[in-house]
Amino acid sequence: MDPQGPVLVEGPVEIVLEDGTVARSDRFLVALCTCRRSRTYPWCDTSHRRRERAQTPPEPEDRIQR
Numbered sequence: 112m113d114p115q116g117p118v119l120v121e122g123p124v125e126i127v128l129e130d131g132t133v134a135r136s137d138r139f140l141v142a143l144c145t146c147r148r149s150r151t152y153p154w155c156d157t158s159h160r161r162r163e164r165a166q167t168p169p170e171p172e173d174r175i176q177r
């Protein structure tokens with residue numbers, strides 16, 4: 112498990128948050144946020160990716176030329 116990425120679980124799911132509220136999803140596969148940067152927490156909104164890209168910019172030869 113990547114601590115900076117989502118955990119994928121089979122849905123539907125009910126997640127009890129720290130404040131006692133319950134978040135529900137009826138999707139067949141659900142990505143749960145573990146990085147706490149998601150604006151749709153507890154669901155992953157791919158915000159975990161932004162930091163990874165900033166730390167490791169692509170090498171010039173890896174960039175796509177158009």
Ligand code: FES
Binds near residue numbers: 115143145148157
């Ligand atoms: S794990 Fe994807 S936004 Fe947190």
